[in-house]
Amino acid sequence: MRAAIPDPRTELHYHSPFQLLVAVVLSAQSTDKAVNLCSAGLFAAAPTPKAMWELGEEGIRAHIRSLGLFNAKARHVHALSGALLQRFDGQVPNSREALESLPGVGRKTANVVLNTLFGEPTIAVDTHIFRVANRLGIAPGKTPLAVEKGLLEVVPADVRKDAHHLLILHGRYTCTARKPRCADCALFSCCAWPDKTLWQRSPS
DNA sequence: ATCCCGAGGG
DNA sequence: CCCTCTGGAT
Incomplete structure (x- = not known):
């Protein structure tokens, strides 16, 4: 198990673009610390979009119960994984339009991904x-x-x-x-x- | 405009 | 007890 990627631009823990995207979706109205606590188990069980899709909404929910809005987040993360597989070959897209077309991803989350993952000078207003x-x-x-x-x-x-x-x-x-x-x-x-x-x- | 919704802090 | 936490969908 690798250590989390050290990144001064986020305190969320992740090992891949997909995991960062999921972590940001989970972070809505929640502290980074709380997200990191449950994402460790979630990503161990389902590190990829395919595994996340197969884990299912119910399985995802079991890992994130300690977060607020866990019901909506489990639904979003599951649908999000399916959409990545179906429409983006399992890759996290690098355009705002594509990102915002994903379930659970709005302007704020898209801005964080564009900045942290793709180096664009966006400012996500949280x-x-x-x-x-x-x-x-x-x-x-x-x-x-x-x-x-x-x-x-x-x-x-x-x-x-x-x-x-x-x-x-x-x-x-x-x-x-x-x-x-x-x-x-x-x-x-x-x-x-x-x-x-x-x-x-x-x-x- | 309203709903979702647990944990930690004050 | 009440407020806040890197929001998004309806």
Whole structure:
């Protein structure tokens, strides 16, 4: 068993493009840690699209019960594996249109795959980036798509790949949803968030 | 607009 | 207890 591919652009564990795609689908409204916990067993049982399809929706569900939305995710991952076999020769497609045609894959997931797997300078706007971009004021928007367009204008293409994951890490560990650690924030002085001073002091 | 939906944190 | 976690389909 190989170790997980070290990748500064995601904290999800995977050993192939297919496994990354599945891991990202599983990560909806769930923490990476929770996904890695159950994906280990899932990928051991079904490392390829063919094996995943044969494992079946029920078999997949058994591995991911600890995740939220596990019912819909099991259905998506199973149908997704079938679609890869039937329409893409078992390979993960490298175009946005093809990716978004897959069950359980929307714009956000497609952006993550395009960036992480194929090196495209996309920015996937998830819950973290949506919050951080609005608070900082660098790309305010009422929808994820609006924020994405704003970020594409503001962030130069050559640093976008890194910016994507750095923004997520900032949102996860510093600019958290409920109790932001503004006192420890390196971006405090350039942050436009009106409420930023409310939590200047860390709880010790 | 609403549903799906478990685990961890505060 | 309530909120949040790298959303997508209906």
